[in-house]
Amino acid sequence: MRKMFVLLTLLLAMVSVRAAVxxxxxxxxxxxxxxxxxxxxxxxxxxxxxxxxxxxxxADIMKVKGIGKATYEKLQYEISVSGSTASPAVSRSASGQRRARPATAVK
Incomplete structure (x- = not known):
């Protein structure tokens, strides 16, 4: 039981809440x-x-050349048209690739 608590605590510490851009x-x-x-x-x-x-x-971001429906669907929950934007904190793996992060729904 204690191991589960420690594991859960570590997982929660690793998850960062990210504001929409x-x-x-x-x-x-x-x-x-x-x-x-x-x-x-x-x-x-x-x-x-x-x-x-x-x-x-x-959804208006799809009016930008090069951004279609597929791209919009991948980022729709990470963007907004109001509010502030947090500093960019791109999480990258050891190989330099962007890591997937849980999306925060803010519209």
Whole structure:
């Protein structure tokens, strides 16, 4: 029983609560913390936002060239159009790949 408690405590300590990235105010660097968003797509989001104004809904991100339904479905629970954006804290494995994180539903 004690081992289960210790294991549970360790698991809870490893899980970090992550704020959604506000696609209306995030920097290109902060946008890159999102799944499937690299340098090129992050810059495209910033340029689209600068040219067309703020996104009205998270689904509007699909108006950005290179971001389709499949990409949106992977990041829809990690983005918002209001609120603040936390500093980018991309979690990477030893091989340098991004690690999957539990999504926080914030819209």
């Amino acid at each position: 506000n696609i209306n105010s995030a920097t290109a660097q902060q946008l890159q913390s999102l799944p499937n968003i690299g340098t090129v797509k992050a810059q495209a989001i910033v340029e689209y936002r600068n040219a067309h104004g703020p996104f009205a809904s998270t």
